[in-house]
Amino acid sequence: MLETEMSETVMSETGPLLRVRDLHAEIGDPRAPVHALRGVSFDILRGEAVGFVGESGSGKSVTARAVMRLAPEGAKVRLRGSVDFAGRDLLQLDESEMLDIRGRRIAMVFQDPMTSLNPVMTVGAQIDDIIRRHMNLSAREARARSVELLGLVGIQDPARRADDYPHQFSGGMRQRVLIAIAISCDPDLLIADEPTTALDVTVQAQILRLLLRLRDERGMSLMLITHDFGVVAGMVETVNVMYRGRIVETGRVDAVFAAPAHDYTRRLLAATPRLHRSGQAA
Amino acid sequence: MSDAARENVDIVAPAAKRRQFFLNGGHILLGLGGVMLAIVILTALFAPLIAPYDASATSPESLAPPSAAHWLGTDSIGRDVLSRMIVGGRTTLLITFSAVFLALVAGLILGLLSGYLGGLVDEIIMRALDIVFAFPVFLLALTVVAAIGPTIPNLILTIAIVYTPAMARVVRAPVLSVKQWDHVEAARSVGMSETRIVLRHVLPMVASPILVNTSLTLAQTIFTITALSFLGLGPPPPDPNWGGMVSESRQFMELAPMTVVGPAAAIVFATLTFIVLANGLRETLDVGN
Known part of the structure; x- marks a missing residue:
């Protein structure tokens, strides 16, 4: 049912809001770079909430920052691939054009308020x-x-x-x-990078509900980054599981929960304390 | 100590606790410094009105002892020492304030560029400043002024140059850490330009140490400028200045001690003003935490 809803939304538009293809990111010294992303591809539809789950260092935050072309302070990040946002490849824009995109078309909520x-x-x-x-x-x-x-x-x-x-x-x-x-x-796309990690549990639920409500009211797309499977479960339609700079599994969130195809997803799920069962948010 | 009393102390946050007692050490120093600064500035501004005599007018009574007519006596060619002391502050303070202002502006620009941009820009700016920094301040000032001539603009420029590297370092150091703070990245993520980020989100964070250092530099500059004047490299005559007065009068020091004590006291007072102010600022702004 979800899929039919989604396709109706898409029909009125010209395709996904964000289409990332074969995105590579290298950080640091060009002679001995750290490959933070090794060919990441995903789509985010208009109005869709997409979760990115993975352990620390799996590339979730780098992916989010790559979409905004931001680098962690002091780091030199080289990006390769394409980030098509509403028909334009963000990696081809110059910095002044990016300034008009950041905050206006794509905005970000950070981890530590x-x-x-x-x-x-x-x-x-x-x-x-x-x-x-x-x-x-x-x-x-x-x-x-x-x-x-x-x-x-x-x-x-x-x-x-x-x-x-x-x-x-x-x-x-x-x-x-x-x-x-x-x-x-x-903004058309709201990126939330671990928005609840620094908050206590009761507040986490409020913030997540707020994000969802705003997404519904404003028709934004939401890119939710978290290491907590419990958080994505009730929040998003699609989940991308990241591991070592790659997306190892992608799919509708209940499908991934019910039958994780990739071994890493199974281990990640097993590592999550089982508070929520099937798509039930806190 | 009773349990109730201890509980009261424990639940008050340090910041709130400080606010309870308005007059702590820092506030007293700051208030004192403010009053002293007001005295120094008002005296300099209204010098011609306050001074009892024309500062350059000579009279036959040379080296007169302090009297009702001449509170601090007269110098070797019969000029009133008190009037010269009051008027002499103008030149000294004009040079001091202008020079420190220039050093502050240059230090801010270089320090912000260096700290914020980092990398090659940082290397080039800091190494260039190191060259200036390598010379003792006074020796450098002395050499440059001796070479280009002791006019007021030259003095201002020279002193500004010798104090710029220290100022730039004081600006740069906190910028290095502030630029990594989350709110700077947050500002970047909403499309703020780098110039605006530096001015709105970095500079205000580093203002306290800069303010303290500016006040200290003012104190040092007064000392440097009077020392240069003492050595004959100060602003040219006939306008009086403190360092020059001490220098002119030192050969008559035993006959008319007030001719030296007067301007020397003025130098001490002005220097002390900025030191007190700097310490007051440091304590109230919590610099160093």
């Missing part, structure tokens, strides 16, 4: 900044939108809270602020 906000700017100012960077709005209009966004992600009394600094928010609230920043310019 405690450190991902600028500590000396009010959260409102941080959202205003991005809105004004990408949209032609006055300061007043941008602030109105910021307040609306803060309310949308579940911050109480957003008009007043917009003038607070990050240290006045709890971890879960900061993650909500980061999500508000990420969706501030209505």
Whole structure:
């Protein structure tokens, strides 16, 4: 049933939103590079939520950053392959064109909400900044939108809270602020890189529900990166299992859960504490 | 200590605890430094109004002892020492502030470029600055001023150059770590340009050590400029300046000690102002944590 729904969405568009083909990433010294990605290919349809699961170092985060053409600070990353986003190969764009894509068409929610906000700017100012960077709005209009966004992600009394600094928010609230920043310019694709790892369990569920709700309301595609199979289970339609820089298994999430084809997926599933059974989120 | 009292102490966060007592050491120093700075700046600004005599007017009473008419006496050609001391601060402070401002701007630009871009740019900038850094500050200033002549613009430029490398290093070091912080990557991920990231998300994080270092550099510069003047490489006569006054008067020191003590005290006061200010800033801004 899911597939028919998906194909209807696709029919109205011209194909997948994101089509990554044979993506290679090499990090560090060209003479002795680390092959972080070894030929990764996947599609993300419009409005689809896709999970990327794998252990640390399997290439999930590098894949996410490659889509945005970001490298970890200080690292030299060489990318090869193609990243077609809405008909354009992002790897062929120059940096100034990428600046207009980041935050506007593709946005990212980071792992650690405690450190991902600028500590000396009010959260409102941080959202205003991005809105004004990408949209032609006055300061007043941008602030109105910021307040609306803060309310949308579940911050109480957003008009007043917009003038607070990050240290006045709890971890879960900061993650909500980061999500508000990420969706501030209505991106087509939201990448969430381990969005709940740094949060405690009750807050994790809230944040995941929030992401799902926003995906449904706004028709965004969602790329959810996690090492936690439990997280993907209730969240996504398609799951890609990554291992050592490759996607070793891909498929609908319940199918992969029910009958993992790859040995690594079986071991990964076996390594997960069995709290959730069949596609039941926390 | 009772259990209740200890509980009270334990549940207060360090930052909140500090705020409870407004007047801790840092705040006292900062307040004192502020008052001293206000005195120094106001005196320099309104010098002609405050000074009881024309600073360059001579009179027949040379080397007069302190009196009601001349509080600090007169110098060897009968000029009022107090008036010269008040007016002399203008030249000294003008050079000091301009030079440190230039050093700050140059240090910020070079330090940010070097720290943020890293790699080859960092190597080139830092090695070039190392060359300047390798010379003792005073010796370098002395040589350059002696070579190009002691005019006010030359003095400003020279002192700015000798203090730039230290400033650039103070800027660069924290930038190296701040640029790896998550919020910088987050800013990059929403399409902020690199210039904007540096100005909005890196520079504010490194402001505290820069502020402290600027204040310390001001103190050092006052000392350097007066020392140069003492050696005859200061701003040219007839305008008075502190270092020059000490130098002119030292041969009459035993006859009229106030002619040396006056300007020397002014130098000490101004230097102390910036040291007190730097320490106050350091404690209130928590630099070094």
